Amino acid sequence: MTKVDFANSDSTPKCPYCEKEITTIERVQKNTGLVIINYIFLCPNCKKILSISSSH
Numbered sequence: 001m002t003k004v005d006f007a008n009s010d011s012t013p014k015c016p017y018c019e020k021e022i023t024t025i026e027r028v029q030k031n032t033g034l035v036i037i038n039y040i041f042l043c044p045n046c047k048k049i050l051s052i053s054s055s056h
Helices: none
Strands: 026-031 037-042 049-055
Touching: none
Parallel strands: none
Antiparallel strands: 026 037, 037 049
């Protein structure tokens, strides 16, 4: 198995869509059932979805 090293960075990430710097990520919470919560993470500039996650 290949080893992956992690390095700390002080750079500011850019949105892969609008390419503006991201200093904040917007989070939208959607409850879809008794225990399942979906989180949608958005670029604050262009509002495109960066990621989606679920909590059970």
